[in-house]
Amino acid sequence: MYFSEDFSYQCPLKINCGSYALAGLPSELTAYDVNHPLILASHHQIGAKPVQTVVDAFRSSRMTVAMYDQISDQMEPSLLPMLLTLYQDGGCDSLIAIGGNAVVDAAKCLNVLVAVNARSKKIGTTPGEGGADALAPLFLVATPGGNGYEATHWANDPSGLLCAARLMPSVAFIDPVMMEGRQRDVVNGGLIGLAHAVEAFLDDAAGPLARAHAHTAISLMMHYLPMAIGGDEYPQSLSGVVCGQIVAGCAFSAASPGVCHTLANHLAAYTELPKGYLMALFLPHRLAETSRQDADQVGQLLYPMLGAQDFALTARTLQAPRAIAILWELYDALNQTLTVRIPIRLKKAGLTDDQLKKAQGQLMTASADNALVNIFSRAI
Amino acid sequence: MHLPGYFEFCCPVQIIAGHRAIDNLPALLKKRHVRKPMLVTDQGVLGARLVDVVTAAISQSVAIGQVVDDIPSDPDLETVRRIARCYRKNDCDGLVAVGGGSVMDAAKGANLLVSEKKDDLLWLAGSGHLKRPLRPLFTIPTTAGTGSEVTQVAVITDHDRHVKLPFASRYLMPDAAVLDSRMTLTLPPPVTAATAMDALTHAIEAFTCLAKNPISDAHALFAIELIRENLIAVLNDADDAKGRLALAVAASLAGVAFSNSMVGLVHALGHATGAVCGVPHGNCMAVLLPYGLEYNMHKNGHLTAQLLLPLAGPRIVAQTPTHLRARQVISVIRRMNQSLHRITNRQHARCFSEITGADGLCQVSIEKIDHIADIAMRDGALLYNPEELDHDDLVMVMSNAWSGTPLDMGRIKKGKLQIR
Numbered sequence: 001m002y003f004s005e006d007f008s009y010q011c012p013l014k015i016n017c018g019s020y021a022l023a024g025l026p027s028e029l030t031a032y033d034v035n036h037p038l039i040l041a042s043h044h045q046i047g048a049k050p051v052q053t054v055v056d057a058f059r060s061s062r063m064t065v066a067m068y069d070q071i072s073d074q075m076e077p078s079l080l081p082m083l084l085t086l087y088q089d090g091g092c093d094s095l096i097a098i099g100g101n102a103v104v105d106a107a108k109c110l111n112v113l114v115a116v117n118a119r120s121k122k123i124g125t126t127p128g129e130g131g132a133d134a135l136a137p138l139f140l141v142a143t144p145g146g147n148g149y150e151a152t153h154w155a156n157d158p159s160g161l162l163c164a165a166r167l168m169p170s171v172a173f174i175d176p177v178m179m180e181g182r183q184r185d186v187v188n189g190g191l192i193g194l195a196h197a198v199e200a201f202l203d204d205a206a207g208p209l210a211r212a213h214a215h216t217a218i219s220l221m222m223h224y225l226p227m228a229i230g231g232d233e234y235p236q237s238l239s240g241v242v243c244g245q246i247v248a249g250c251a252f253s254a255a256s257p258g259v260c261h262t263l264a265n266h267l268a269a270y271t272e273l274p275k276g277y278l279m280a281l282f283l284p285h286r287l288a289e290t291s292r293q294d295a296d297q298v299g300q301l302l303y304p305m306l307g308a309q310d311f312a313l314t315a316r317t318l319q320a321p322r323a324i325a326i327l328w329e330l331y332d333a334l335n336q337t338l339t340v341r342i343p344i345r346l347k348k349a350g351l352t353d354d355q356l357k358k359a360q361g362q363l364m365t366a367s368a369d370n371a372l373v374n375i376f377s378r379a380i
Numbered sequence: 381m382h383l384p385g386y387f388e389f390c391c392p393v394q395i396i397a398g399h400r401a402i403d404n405l406p407a408l409l410k411k412r413h414v415r416k417p418m419l420v421t422d423q424g425v426l427g428a429r430l431v432d433v434v435t436a437a438i439s440q441s442v443a444i445g446q447v448v449d450d451i452p453s454d455p456d457l458e459t460v461r462r463i464a465r466c467y468r469k470n471d472c473d474g475l476v477a478v479g480g481g482s483v484m485d486a487a488k489g490a491n492l493l494v495s496e497k498k499d500d501l502l503w504l505a506g507s508g509h510l511k512r513p514l515r516p517l518f519t520i521p522t523t524a525g526t527g528s529e530v531t532q533v534a535v536i537t538d539h540d541r542h543v544k545l546p547f548a549s550r551y552l553m554p555d556a557a558v559l560d561s562r563m564t565l566t567l568p569p570p571v572t573a574a575t576a577m578d579a580l581t582h583a584i585e586a587f588t589c590l591a592k593n594p595i596s597d598a599h600a601l602f603a604i605e606l607i608r609e610n611l612i613a614v615l616n617d618a619d620d621a622k623g624r625l626a627l628a629v630a631a632s633l634a635g636v637a638f639s640n641s642m643v644g645l646v647h648a649l650g651h652a653t654g655a656v657c658g659v660p661h662g663n664c665m666a667v668l669l670p671y672g673l674e675y676n677m678h679k680n681g682h683l684t685a686q687l688l689l690p691l692a693g694p695r696i697v698a699q700t701p702t703h704l705r706a707r708q709v710i711s712v713i714r715r716m717n718q719s720l721h722r723i724t725n726r727q728h729a730r731c732f733s734e735i736t737g738a739d740g741l742c743q744v745s746i747e748k749i750d751h752i753a754d755i756a757m758r759d760g761a762l763l764y765n766p767e768e769l770d771h772d773d774l775v776m777v778m779s780n781a782w783s784g785t786p787l788d789m790g791r792i793k794k795g796k797l798q799i800r
Binding site: 001003005006007008009010011012013014015016017018019020021030031033207208209211212213215216219220223224236239240243247303304307308309311312313316 | 381383384385386387388389390391392393394395396397398399401404511512550593594595597598599601602605606609622625626629632633636686688689694695697698702
């Protein structure tokens with residue numbers, strides 16, 4: 001097993017996964033010595049029932065909760081100042097974010113704003129005991145609408161991308177009662193999680209602990225994503241997918257943004273295809289390109305994908321090709337039930353020849369990495 | 381892949397690894413506002429001049445409050461109280477533990493006392509008592525190892541009652557663990573072997589016992605693979621820095637695994653044997669591991685079988701029929717013990733009868749087995765063992781482990797609990 005001889009890894013996120021996980025919400029807040037959370041959610045994304053489920057978790061506690069559930073898909077500039085006022089006027093001391101994407105971004109950014117605001121008022125200045133620049137505890141209630149970014153130390157704010165270890169939530173709750181989601185969101189989030197996990201697995205610099213998380217995420221995705229789409233054991237399988245996303249987010253936080261991530265972002269301006277679909281499209285081509293230099297490394301993916309027996313029984317020279325084939329088989333299986341199918345080529349993703357030429361040209365200009373251009377060309 | 385009905389996973393410890401990882405220590409101390417740390421270590425580490433590496437790295441940036449360098453193996457309540465008194469007397473604001481599991485457990489115990497402003501550890505024994513973070517604690521392991529540098533448990537001996545007291549809380553986890561290959565380069569072969577088997581046992585019990593979860597499983601598998609790939613090589617070449625680092629990382633991976641999924645029979649008996657007879661923990665683990673797997677095989681053999689890949693490699697898996705893989709795992713471990721016994725010139729014990737004290741007598745006498753079983757019956761680790769055990773079962777396992785003979789599978793109790 002290859003491992004980097006020089007790495008640093010930290011994942012402060014605690015994961016509580018399974019039946020009645022939400023029942024532990026009040027006690028987890030107590031463990032962080034907080035008792036007045038502000039709950040953030042998107043009513044139109046997840047509906048009223050999941051939000052009410054989270055509120056109900058506090059019924060028998062003596063905690064008071066504040067709530068704002070009107071967060072839209074795009075964070076408006078006026079949102080954060082308004083939430084800051086709500087947080088401060090409500091005497092809140094912690095945050096609970098339900099779901100992912102804009103809701104979690106808003107929660108993370110608000111957390112920074114609260115800390116900056118507190119520092120300017122010189123509140124809590126004792127060093128080493130959570131001084132003015134320490135963030136309030138942020139608790140994540142995961143839903144199938146997420147994609148793993150919520151578990152990372154990244155946040156999108158209106159002006160750009162924030163990155164800091166303290167942005168990671170303190171605890172993630174993955175409870176089957178929260179597992180209802182639209183098929184497209186589930187697949188998109190699952191594919192983003194899978195791509196992140198695979199790229200983190202292949203990033204030697206990330207270290208063995210990140211790789212262990214990536215291994216777990218890949219196994220969970222490969223096992224539960226087809227089941228979740230097929231409707232088998234729905235809450236359980238969705239919990240598996242969401243757990244895989246969260247764990248993939250932990251691995252991704254320690255790795256460098258991978259090729260699929262970069263290419264999907266590059267193409268986002270040209271297509272309305274969800275990002276997860278784009279990353280999934282590039283992933284087999286990325287593996288094919290990587291296996292030209294190090295086929296063994298790509299072959300190692302077979303272990304989390306299929307398990308110990310199949311990995312051991314596959315000839316070494318066939319492990320990398322088989323890992324790539326397994327991905328295509330996964331997409332085929334998912335496409336049997338998907339209304340919006342995962343494309344296997346960029347041309348079949350609705351991009352015109354002109355768009356592809358333009359995107360490829362921009363890539364060649366912006367990137368000195370031939371591998372990136374090669375993978376893009378393969379995927380056309 | 382099975383998702384448990386409910387599980388929790390947590391390891392917020394910052395892990396820094398490298399051939400000069402200790403050079404990062406000043407920045408770590410600064411980040412957590414530590415200006416006057418207390419160093420906790422033992423005479424062995426001091427004699428090997430490993431503390432000098434640490435003090436050289438940090439003396440330019442902090443004032444070292446005090447160095448406590450006489451931590452015994454299996455620290456007891458009085459040792460922990462003494463460290464706490466020293467911490468308070470010197471106005472320290474953080475702890476740096478440089479040593480093996482005993483030093484780290486002592487540092488964790490002392491951190492409990494100074495942070496909670498108490499003098500008595502007993503009321504903190506068990507879990508769920510801590511409600512807030514402790515003082516900053518940094519761990520630099522000099523063995524590979526107990527994994528204590530990343531775990532949420534500490535074990536302190538109560539000599540009066542001949543028991544080992546467990547303390548469990550996520551607040552016991554250190555702020556950072558620094559894995560530096562220089563810290564284990566001088567580790568003697570028998571200690572290298574025993575501590576590696578300790579790490580292996582952590583990983584294996586984490587994977588095969590009742591509280592396993594998918595995330596701790598992956599950590600356990602990687603730990604086992606790293607130990608398999610590097611242990612013998614390191615014993616044959618003590619200066620193999622890359623191998624030493626790999627074993628240190630393996631020990632931490634195993635620590636993360638078992639800290640989040642607990643252990644079982646092997647640790648229950650190992651704790652008791654250590655408490656009653658003073659046998660080092662790693663030696664107990666090495667001896668008992670194959671017996672624990674044998675005892676539980678009818679319940680979790682399908683899980684044990686999955687360990688053959690990281691333990692022996694794909695070729696052995698391909699050559700072993702599926703229904704024999706669990707047995708093969710046990711055989712591989714026995715052969716591993718045999719190899720370690722040979723490479724260390726018979727200093728690594730394969731059974732308890734081979735462990736002798738300074739007086740040349742067997743350290744685990746047959747007469748003490750009954751008492752060991754009594755103590756083990758009260759060990760919380762048994763709760764997570766896949767198969768139930770009573771006093772007679774424990775005596776049977778210990779008797780076989782004493783003589784080095786495999787268990788008689790016909791005598792193993794088969795309870796009704798089904799394991800998925």
